[in-house]
Amino acid sequence: MRDEGRPQLTGARRHAWDALVDQADALSSVHLAELFERDSERFSSLSRELGDFFVDFSKQKITDETLQKLVALADASELSAWIEKLFGGALINETEGRPAMHWALRAPYKDKILSHCSGGREHSSFNPDAVEEQLVRLQAIVEKIHAGQWRGCTGEVITDVVNVGVGGSDLGPLMACRALEDARLQDGRRIDIHFVSTVDGSQLSHLLNVLNPHQTLFVVSSKSFATVDTLYNATTAKGWLSRHLGDQRSVMQCHFLGVSADVNRMTEWGIFPENQLLLWPWVGGRYSVWSTIGLPLALILGGEGFRRFLAGAHEMDKHFHTTPWLENIPVLMALIGVWNNNFLGINAHAVLPYDGRLKYLPAYLSQLEMESNGKSVTRSGEYVSYKTCPVVWGEVGPNAQHAFYQLLHQGTPRVASDFIVSAHRYLGSEYAEEAQELGRQHELALANCLAQSRLLALGEHALPSSTDRPMHSRCQGGQPSTTFLLDELNPHTLGKLLAAYEHKVFVQAVLWDINPFDQWGVEMGKAIATETLALLQDGGKWSDKGADGVSETDSSTVGLIGKIRGE
Amino acid sequence: MHFDVYGDTLCAVVTAAALASTGNYIHLRLPNGVVAENLTLGACPYKEPGLADLLTEQLKNKRLCIGSADGLPEDNVHVVFVAVSPNAFDGVERLMEELAALPPRRWLLINQSTFPVGSTANLEALFFSHLPDDSSASLSAVSLPDLLQEGAALQSFMRPTNLILGCDDSEAEQDIREILSPFNRRREGMRLMRPSEAEFTKLAINGMLATRLSFMNDMANLADVLHVDIENVRLGMGADPRIGDAYLYPGCGFGGLSFSRDVMSLAHTQKDAGVHSALLDQVLKINERQKEVLFRKLWKHYKTDLKGKKIALWGAAFKPGTGRIENAPSLTLIDALLAQGAEVYVHDPMALPALSERYKNYAAVSVSDDAYDILHDADALILVTEWKEYWAPDFDRLKASMRSPLILDGRNIYQPEYVRQKGFDYYGVGRG
Numbered sequence: 001m002r003d004e005g006r007p008q009l010t011g012a013r014r015h016a017w018d019a020l021v022d023q024a025d026a027l028s029s030v031h032l033a034e035l036f037e038r039d040s041e042r043f044s045s046l047s048r049e050l051g052d053f054f055v056d057f058s059k060q061k062i063t064d065e066t067l068q069k070l071v072a073l074a075d076a077s078e079l080s081a082w083i084e085k086l087f088g089g090a091l092i093n094e095t096e097g098r099p100a101m102h103w104a105l106r107a108p109y110k111d112k113i114l115s116h117c118s119g120g121r122e123h124s125s126f127n128p129d130a131v132e133e134q135l136v137r138l139q140a141i142v143e144k145i146h147a148g149q150w151r152g153c154t155g156e157v158i159t160d161v162v163n164v165g166v167g168g169s170d171l172g173p174l175m176a177c178r179a180l181e182d183a184r185l186q187d188g189r190r191i192d193i194h195f196v197s198t199v200d201g202s203q204l205s206h207l208l209n210v211l212n213p214h215q216t217l218f219v220v221s222s223k224s225f226a227t228v229d230t231l232y233n234a235t236t237a238k239g240w241l242s243r244h245l246g247d248q249r250s251v252m253q254c255h256f257l258g259v260s261a262d263v264n265r266m267t268e269w270g271i272f273p274e275n276q277l278l279l280w281p282w283v284g285g286r287y288s289v290w291s292t293i294g295l296p297l298a299l300i301l302g303g304e305g306f307r308r309f310l311a312g313a314h315e316m317d318k319h320f321h322t323t324p325w326l327e328n329i330p331v332l333m334a335l336i337g338v339w340n341n342n343f344l345g346i347n348a349h350a351v352l353p354y355d356g357r358l359k360y361l362p363a364y365l366s367q368l369e370m371e372s373n374g375k376s377v378t379r380s381g382e383y384v385s386y387k388t389c390p391v392v393w394g395e396v397g398p399n400a401q402h403a404f405y406q407l408l409h410q411g412t413p414r415v416a417s418d419f420i421v422s423a424h425r426y427l428g429s430e431y432a433e434e435a436q437e438l439g440r441q442h443e444l445a446l447a448n449c450l451a452q453s454r455l456l457a458l459g460e461h462a463l464p465s466s467t468d469r470p471m472h473s474r475c476q477g478g479q480p481s482t483t484f485l486l487d488e489l490n491p492h493t494l495g496k497l498l499a500a501y502e503h504k505v506f507v508q509a510v511l512w513d514i515n516p517f518d519q520w521g522v523e524m525g526k527a528i529a530t531e532t533l534a535l536l537q538d539g540g541k542w543s544d545k546g547a548d549g550v551s552e553t554d555s556s557t558v559g560l561i562g563k564i565r566g567e
Numbered sequence: 568m569h570f571d572v573y574g575d576t577l578c579a580v581v582t583a584a585a586l587a588s589t590g591n592y593i594h595l596r597l598p599n600g601v602v603a604e605n606l607t608l609g610a611c612p613y614k615e616p617g618l619a620d621l622l623t624e625q626l627k628n629k630r631l632c633i634g635s636a637d638g639l640p641e642d643n644v645h646v647v648f649v650a651v652s653p654n655a656f657d658g659v660e661r662l663m664e665e666l667a668a669l670p671p672r673r674w675l676l677i678n679q680s681t682f683p684v685g686s687t688a689n690l691e692a693l694f695f696s697h698l699p700d701d702s703s704a705s706l707s708a709v710s711l712p713d714l715l716q717e718g719a720a721l722q723s724f725m726r727p728t729n730l731i732l733g734c735d736d737s738e739a740e741q742d743i744r745e746i747l748s749p750f751n752r753r754r755e756g757m758r759l760m761r762p763s764e765a766e767f768t769k770l771a772i773n774g775m776l777a778t779r780l781s782f783m784n785d786m787a788n789l790a791d792v793l794h795v796d797i798e799n800v801r802l803g804m805g806a807d808p809r810i811g812d813a814y815l816y817p818g819c820g821f822g823g824l825s826f827s828r829d830v831m832s833l834a835h836t837q838k839d840a841g842v843h844s845a846l847l848d849q850v851l852k853i854n855e856r857q858k859e860v861l862f863r864k865l866w867k868h869y870k871t872d873l874k875g876k877k878i879a880l881w882g883a884a885f886k887p888g889t890g891r892i893e894n895a896p897s898l899t900l901i902d903a904l905l906a907q908g909a910e911v912y913v914h915d916p917m918a919l920p921a922l923s924e925r926y927k928n929y930a931a932v933s934v935s936d937d938a939y940d941i942l943h944d945a946d947a948l949i950l951v952t953e954w955k956e957y958w959a960p961d962f963d964r965l966k967a968s969m970r971s972p973l974i975l976d977g978r979n980i981y982q983p984e985y986v987r988q989k990g991f992d993y994y995g996v997g998r999g
Contacts, residue, residue, distance in 0.1 A: 155863030
């Protein structure tokens, strides 16, 4: 399965795949710089725009012919039918028997009803009224907190909210909160939002020294409400509050909100029914920032701002659903990704936002892409014979320039990149005084963004005189990239950007014939950790009946446990 | 003499009425709003002892007439009082421009408004900057800070114990002394200083009073934890002549438009100058927190469940003797109760019209002009404003009427032992 060879593909798919292999061969001796020289219209013919969202694909090593052949692969993979299944609420997450309907969370109420009538009802747990009801409840809670009327059990006003979650219940809200800090609702009370995720308690232990228990509200966010990492952190928080505030019942009533798809587990853990916010099995964890999991973001933006975030994503949904492949931004992102990964042999993908507010976007997209498409078995249960998801990582661009860009410029691996930047920034009145200086800093970031992508693509061709350089200072170029230019970073454009990546991931899964909505590897890891914990605590023997038969004793694990226990 | 008074603040109305009563002819020029509407109908816009009668009388004998703030002084007027709200500085700037264009005379501008320190001098400079080069006109701007005590406003204007005049022009000083002489006869109470010093004094007085109150509230919260009765502590402190007994009363927070606003304005003045008043910031923060002190006690008493509870409030005005509710602790309390789903019933001798207007869209707020009426089936009585009529209630009647005998005393006017003997649960502010 790890061999890069001709896939066991048949019929039209095989044909399209072979044509792309030939296409790659034909372009192998052509440098990206040459493509720019050949065609002065390259930028305008290879960039796409959707309102306040602009994408430049021209620094990818593609031609019109490449795109035509990629489209043929998409058609041969029945992309159209799959998109209809996605938006029709079909059970496309087969291994878990669920549809994937995160898109329904951001559709306006009337559209939700329509999708319910057209196909969503195929899965009984999708109910547009329930989605709207939870959104309205979310807004009511946000308003109560903003009004200073959410009270701790001693009657103090809640000033700090701690989101306890991990994975999708952490990264999504964390990334979006940091990204949209400038869009913070101005007329509400300022609420400080903290994130606690790591199972070792690193973040929590620090916060407990700083926060005032009387004024702190914990949001325990877990789709399953069974994630060990989250429940351990939440239990520590519960103990802290009880020691400071006493009465367990009112601590639970005033200091804990729960967000989950599992009402019973929330109730069992002690979350009061009126403090429970729901999501549903058909929302994947890494697709859940649009649901009540987005509560921390709604606390920054206010209810209306949160709806603007949803509306931006919905605009991308409509675009994705209705636009021909060659004009369809998420489809083009996916096709070009497959082209780089499977035909140009570029198996690393860097996410490089030129905007400090997007600090957590690379981590978020790492999860979105790698947890979704890090699979090697097809939908029909066979090992794939081609590469699927590349390694996706990244960092805020200007900082990464001082870290790993050296490898991009002169190293041996080939890497494709996404540059993300906004055209306008620091226009808000809160920056009025320093607008000029900050504006210059933004210009510098923009200049760096454009310069780096240029040097990566063109190499020495980007420099005025490229002759007679010593070997050690030569740059070959030929590292392709896409540039995402947002008009400005706001709830609407961020919604669009994230939805575009979600659909890109889906389209790639279709081309690779894998299910992007499960994560059995992660589940397996959770199971084995639970078992190992028992061993670490009791020092006992491996139990006979381990989950999925993974609990074979290995000398490394046994040896390490012995070392830790000082045996 | 003929004077114009600009503004619709309490100070403007009191100044106009008082000056008319000593034989002057006053044109009170009002911006559009509730005060203008009321006065045009002949109704008194402020509930202050004696003010309504005096206004009626002066309107009737035509020494006081009402006009619009857009109007300008007639030719026989050279003295203009300005007592507008702090956010109306723009309007006064425009007025300076317009005065400069009127037939030339020697103007006297008496600024009673609370603006940032230095504003009076700025207004004077503004007048001259708009004056045509060949004009013979001049203007002296003086600061006569509004030191009226709400609830005794007329009294404190007509029989002031302390008058502060910010003026650096001896001719203007003579004029002012003449105008105010009917009110300054008992004893010489006028202190002379520069205009910006007078402005600052006004803000500093209120900053100091607010600081004393917040200090006492801070002490009261400690007393609660230490099981000490703050009332005994207060009496002991007040007996020390270095401290004195005024403004030492702990309670559920201070309110009032000018009081809160002046402290904020002072904090703001300093912030603009790059100096941050950490103390006044805390004073205001402690006060805002203190407005919820009774809510917190009630919340804990009922173990965080106030849904559907019937809560009676005695007093809504920010202090006795006034019908005004601006920044009053009652508002913070009512908002907190509503947010928890409680029903609120309010009695107040003067503030019910203002309160009803504010909560007209809230079904859970009811008002009554019978103090005992609202106690039927009540789960708590909260005393917010210490009107005289609340000081000696019929506790047996209260107890018979209420569902749960619970009293929260926001002004420490009852004796805890006595009230408990009568069968009530009692919470004061800082009473252990």
